[in-house]
Amino acid sequence: MTGIDTVVERADAAGAKWRATPAAERAAILEGVADALLKNLDELWPVADAETHLGEVRLRGEIGRTASQFRLFAEVLRDGGSAEAVIDHADPDATPPLPDVRRMNQPIGVVAVFAASNFPFAFSVAGGDTVSALAAGCAVVVKAHEGHPRTSDLTASVVRQALPDPDLLGLVHGFEAGGPLVRHPLVTAVGFTGSLAGGTAVKGLIDQRPDPIPFYGELGSVNPVIVLPSADPATVAAGFAASLTLGVGQFCTNPGLVFVPEGREGDAGAFERAIGDAVAATTGGRMLTAKIHDGFLRAADRLAGRPGVARLSSGAAGTAPDAVTPQVFSVPLEAFADGLPELGEECFGPAAIVVKYRDPSDLPAVLRRLPGSLTATVHAGPGAAPKEAGAVVQVLRRLAGRLIWNGWPTGVAVTWAMHHGGPWPASTAPAHTSVGAAAIRRWLVPVAYQDWPAALLPPELQDGNPLGVPQRVDGRLRA
């Protein structure tokens, strides 16, 4: 038996007790994990900083966010709505007669999580996939990201102190651990945040299983931003430059495409000028890993060489070792359309393309050809906006999972309403989210009980609703 087998089998055994633990108790334990993370904040961030170069402020903030995620899922468990309890009482007089059927969600089993490079806490060992799976009643085995192995080990040890059984959170290291993990018969679902190439490889491994299991992957996103003519160039340019360079551009919600009105004949236009100036004033930084650094430079060079693409401006690299420079390119809408699908590919890092259009009515036909994104953003001035945005919004709704008005896609709120997903490659399962309360659904499967003895029913499905959870009874939702 390999080490990975042992980790998965121990997780499965620990999961059997965990799934039987009442939701309220699981909630209290998740809050204990939040406390443990905050208590160890001073130890955690420097280890992560040495491995990721993300800096104290960002990392302290990210640990806080990670703790908040645990608290949100404690709230989700106490609410009880995620059980989605539905009770249909028997109707012997119906034609044909109807049995008593009661359905609720239950944990799917051991969940494998592939940690992301760019959030050493919030999308890693103790990240959103892990906490939502633990909340669902699942044990988790994380494949640590190669970019921050020590942070992963330390985080796991902090989280385990607060869990009833340390085996509930397994941790494996190394590229070669991914295959055996995904193929293990006891693994029932996979969460993945990373590149399109990496995600496609994991999907291939899953498809080789005799029983392909659900794959919840987030594989890349260009996050188009549509700037309508009524928007203010200076405001847009300042916001864009800040969003583009946040975290050295290493966010899945980084705005990679900005559609702006072009200028008149022979004039760059106010938006293009303002964006060029704003990006020129930015400073880059050191990227997460050498691989990501090299990949960014290659992708930016490829972009610069595409037909019709011009370099608009670059920022400063800054003083960090191997620091990269924010870069922005520009291209007319027609040339952009000709350059698809390549010009619609994500360039992970602080680089973006400004696409210049003549009239907003030219946009829908091109937007329809973009790949799926996590977000799409509209910028407009006050007043005439709704009418101006109409046709564009219809397209964006089918292109992205989150639509933002006069804001920027970076910074994803961890709340009840958040949706962090979209059509492929933004997500492999567009009905699901990896951030926010609904993320728990990925690790739940419904079970319906037909004419089942009351004594054997979970409390969520009992008449009288002893736990006070939301129930839909005979078709009526009761909150």
Added chain:
Amino acid sequence: MTGIDTVVERADAAGAKWRATPAAERAAILEGVADALLKNLDELWPVADAETHLGEVRLRGEIGRTASQFRLFAEVLRDGGSAEAVIDHADPDATPPLPDVRRMNQPIGVVAVFAASNFPFAFSVAGGDTVSALAAGCAVVVKAHEGHPRTSDLTASVVRQALPDPDLLGLVHGFEAGGPLVRHPLVTAVGFTGSLAGGTAVKGLIDQRPDPIPFYGELGSVNPVIVLPSADPATVAAGFAASLTLGVGQFCTNPGLVFVPEGREGDAGAFERAIGDAVAATTGGRMLTAKIHDGFLRAADRLAGRPGVARLSSGAAGTAPDAVTPQVFSVPLEAFADGLPELGEECFGPAAIVVKYRDPSDLPAVLRRLPGSLTATVHAGPGAAPKEAGAVVQVLRRLAGRLIWNGWPTGVAVTWAMHHGGPWPASTAPAHTSVGAAAIRRWLVPVAYQDWPAALLPPELQDGNPLGVPQRVDGRLRA
């Protein structure tokens, strides 16, 4: 442009208006389809009988069920809960400040549906996949099953009369239509009911897309039945024989494995004897197609030749042309375990294996090795049942989507609580169901609106809740 391209593009165009149609109007139209099906009942069933040999009683009943499915989804739309509206108001005082985020489900786009052979109405052109997708606001293109092409054409014409635009329901024929349909860029999700081989092929086609789309397939199920020692042999045997032979065994919920207590040394045991006698008294019939007929005979012959498997009894074939004979085999638990995974494969038709065990505590280890099923059933006598069932139930919950007590899996109620899914191969997406109110979810994707102008928000997400739908507001569910 091929014929399939035209059908899909017309469906997409019709879908654009349909998705913008208020849910209450869509509900009224679905009820109109239900009325149209019932009005044309006398015309529909004979066409289907000529193609499927299922008989008047069954087919009239199935058309009634199909109409009921349209009525259930009208009810689902009027309820509004399937929109899953969630509103988080902005919190500028939070750290970091939280934007206003509102999420609801919206139609995914054009849905491709592969019709099943065994339900020419309820899982075909106007079946559960089609109605749930129409309810979701999607246009549908059905790939008709080769076993009932004329029924498919007639059903489509009846449904289209009640739709605002006939292009909302496209219909294509022929095996070779499947590939181009599944690969069409405007198709956004696929529903499939059929064989493991067919479903695996469709999945392969989807994976070849540059943007793999969700695949909701139901690919086969053995539906284990666990008979505990306290059950009554005569009752179990009578119910089992009836369920096994219903519709000539051509149901995805057909009970293919029955685990019964063995007799004492040299004695077959009361359960085995009673089941053997009950099946001997049954009559088979003509199967749906020549291909299914041949496949059944081959699978039954293979079963008979497996080590340790004995023929227990056979029914009569009956007088229909090419009628097949119900068959039941028996095998000791140890030999069954040795014969896995082959002995756990579905044999589509009226054949089942009786697996004889010594003690219920021997079952969990073997049950854990079964493939996923749509259902699992427990039979027990009154009284001691809960204690007796405990360990078995724990395993069954991870094996099947619907657990039945002292009943039979055939006959799936179309209700709010129904779950018709399970781990692979029962379903390719175990979190989802193809029967019951929740089937609509497969065709919905969430869209979150961040700081979006109120004038552009759908009514379901507006403050004041003008449509009166269930909303979760700032974390609290309001029904």
